[in-house]
Amino acid sequence: MDKGLAGIYENLVKYLLGIVAVTSVLILLLIFYFLIREGAGLFSHVSLPGFIFGTEWLPDAEPPRFGALPLITGSLVVTTGAGIIAISIGIGIAVFLAEVAPRSVREVAKAVIELLAGIPSVVYGFLGLTVLAPLIKDMLNLPSALCAFTASIVLGIMALPTVVSISEDALDAVPREYREASLALGATKWETTWRIVVPSARSGLLAASMLGLGRAIGETMAVLMVAGNATLIPHSIFDPVRTITADIAAEMGETVHGGLHYQALFGLGIVLFSITFFINMVTDIVFARTSSKRGAS
C-alpha cells in the first residue's frame, strides 16, 4: 500500500502538465518583451507624447516623421463605427433569437452566424473591395468608397457574430423564473424582455460588446483593403483612413530590420497591444464581478 514508483510517475505527469500550462504565460511575456525590445529604440528619436500625439506619419520623409495620431484616430473612427453597427444590431439579433424566434429558426440562424464567424478576414476584405465598395460608391455618389464608412460596415459585419453569440448566451442564462414572475404580474413579453431579461443580462451584453470592439480594433486585412489607407486625420466618415493595424501590415515589408521605421512599427504594436490588453482586463473584471456575485447567491 506504500507509495512507490507509480506515485513518482503521477507527480511527474502533473508537473509536466503544469509546465505546459505555463507556456501561455511565457508567450504573453515574450510578446510583450519583443514588442518593447524591437520598438524601444524609436523613443530615443521621438518622445512618447510626440509619437502618440504627433500628427504627421511620414516614414519616407527626410528626416522621417513618426506621429501616430492619424493612425490612432483612424483606428478609433473605424472601431467606433463598427462598434455602433455590431453592438446595436448584434444585441437586437440576440434578443430576437433568444426570446422570440422559434427553435428551428434559432438553430439555423446560429449555424449561419457561426459560419460567418469562420470566414477569413481577407475574404471579407476582398468582398468589401470588389462588391461592397462599388455599390456604396454608386449609391452615395462618392468619388471613392474606400473610406472609414465602408471599413466600418465591413468591420461591423465581421464583429457581429462575436456580439450575437456571446449576447445570446448571456440572455439564455437569465433564469426562467424571472421571466415567469414578470409575466405573472401582467407584463407583456415585450416589457419583460426589455425591463427584466436585458437588464439581468447586462454584464454579459457588456462583455459581448467589449469583445466585439476588441475584435474590430485588432482586425487588419479587411481594413487594409477597404479603408483607403490615407495617413491623414479624417474630417468626415467618408474620408479615407489608415488604422494602426493596417499601417503595420502595409509598411513592414519595406522596412530595414532594426531601422527607425521598423522600430516605429513595433511602437505601433505596443500601442495596439496596450489598447487590447486594457479592453481584456476590463472585460475580465466585469465577468469576474458577475460570476462571484452569482456564486454568492
Place this chain on the structure above:
Amino acid sequence: MENKMETRKLSVYYKNFQALYSVDLPIQKNAVTALIGPSGCGKSTFLRALNRMNEVIEGTRVEGEVLLDGKNIYDPRVDPVALRKKVGMVFQKPNPFPMSIFDNVAYGPRIHGIKKKTDLEQIVHKSLAAAALWDEVKDRLYKSALGLSGGQQQRLVIARVLAVEPEVILMDEPASALDPISTAKLEDLIHQLKQNYTIVIVTHNMQQAARVSDYTGFFLNGELIEYNTTTAIFTAPREKRTEDYITGRFG
C-alpha cells in the same frame, strides 16, 4: 467477530465546516453495517472517509484514525490509490463508463496490470456472475453499458468493483435511484456478497437497513448517536433520539 475496519475519534471538516465529530465505529468482518440518519447527518461523509474519497473534494481535512486490518489508512505513507483497490465503492447514481459492458468490468483489472485476454474474460465472467448480472448480459457484453436499465447498471457497477477484488465494499445509497424490483434484486445480492466481503451501506430507507444489515449506526448532526446490532437498534434503541427517528421514519 473481528473488526475489519475501525474509526477512532474521526472528525472531518469541509473548509470551516465540521461535518463529523469524533466518531468511533467498528466495522465487523463479513457482515453488513448500515449507516442511517437524516440528510446532512454526516453518514455519507463518514462513508467517503473510509476509502479517502473525500480527498477528491478540495478543502477537506480529517482528524483521528481509520484502521484497516489494524493499520491507519491516513498514515502519510499510505497510497490512497492502493487503498481504494482494497476498499471499493458503489455510488448513489449508477455511473457506468461510456464504454462496453465488458470494458467497464475489465477497467479495474486492466489499470492494475492484467493484460491477457483470457484472464480478463475469466474475471469479467466471474464478477458479472457474482453480481447476479451474467445471465442478463452475456449475449451483449460488447454493447454499450449505457443501454442497460438503472437496476442493471447498478449491478454492473458492483461487478466492476468486484473485479478489482476488494475486501471492503462501501455503498452510498445504492438503491435510491432504483425501482422496487431492482431494489429487491440488489438486496438479495448484498446478502450473498457478505459471505466474502465486508459491506458498509448508507441508506435512507429504514426497511432496507432492517432487511439487509447485521449492524447499524445512527448518525445525527455529524455525531454517531448509537451503534448496535440491527435487531437491537430497531427493537430496543437505547437513545431517545434513535427511537424518534426510527419510529418517525416507519410511521
Place this chain on the structure above:
Amino acid sequence: MPAAKRLKEQLGFSALAVLTCLAIVPVLAIVGMLAWKGWPALTWEFLTQPPRKFLTQGGIFPAIVGTLGLTTGTILIALPLGIGTAIYLVEYAGKNIFTRVIRLAIINLAGVPSVVYGLFGLGLFVLTLKLGRSLAAGALTLGFLTLPIIISTAEEALLAVPDDYRHASLALGATKWQTIRRIVLPAALPSMITGAILGISRAAGETAPIMFTAAAIYIPSLPSSVRDQVMALPYHLYAVATEVPNVPDHMAFGAALVLLAIVSGMNLIAVAIRTRMRLKRMR
C-alpha cells in the same frame, strides 16, 4: 392585454425579426455571389498547376500546398500545448494565484490582434531564432495564435465530462492520470476535436501573422523543407486583389472561393461531429 400594448409588442418583435434578416441575408448574398463569380475559375489546371507570368496565368497549387503545410504545423504546435494546458487547468490546478495568472494570460492571448502575433513572430522566430521567413516560423506564429482557442474549447470539453466517471474510476483504485487517460480523455475527445478544428480553420485563413513570417507573393515551386518560404492562399488573395496588377477577375474570385471552401469545409466537419455527438447522447 390592451390593444395598444399588443400592437407595440408585435411591432417590436417583428422589427427585430426584420433586423435579423437584414443583417444575415445580404452577407449570405455576397458570399453566394463569390461562389457564382469564382466557380468558372475552378478548373483542374487552376487547382493543380503553379502560377505563371507573375500570377496572371496558371493556377494556385503552391498556395494551397503552403496553406495546408502551415495548417499542419499549427496543429502540431497548438494541439499538444493546448490540450495539455486544458488538462492541467481542469484536472490538477488548485484555486491559487498560479492558476489565476495562467487564466489571465490565456484571456489576454486570445485578445492579442493577429498583426501583433505577426510582429512577435518576426522578432522571435524570423530574426532572433534565425528561422528566416519560412514555413516553420509561420507555423509557430499561427500555432501560438491558435493556442488560446484550443485551450478554451478543450477545457469546456473536459468540464462536460461528469464527475461521476472520475469518482468511479478513482474508487476502483485507478490513479489520477490513469483516470484522465482512460476515462476522461476518451469521453471528451469528440468535443475536443470539434473545438480544435474550429480553431485551426481560423488559423488557416489568417493573413497578417504570416505576412512577415512565412508568406511570399510568387514562388511557383513547392517548398522542399520547413525552412523555405511558401505561398499561402490568404496572402495570395490579398496580393492578387491589391498589389499585383492585371490579374483577371475570375482568378481572384476563384482563389477566394477555394480559401472559403477550405475554411468552411473544416467548420462543417466540426459542426457535423458535434451534431452526431448530440444525437448519440440523446439516444
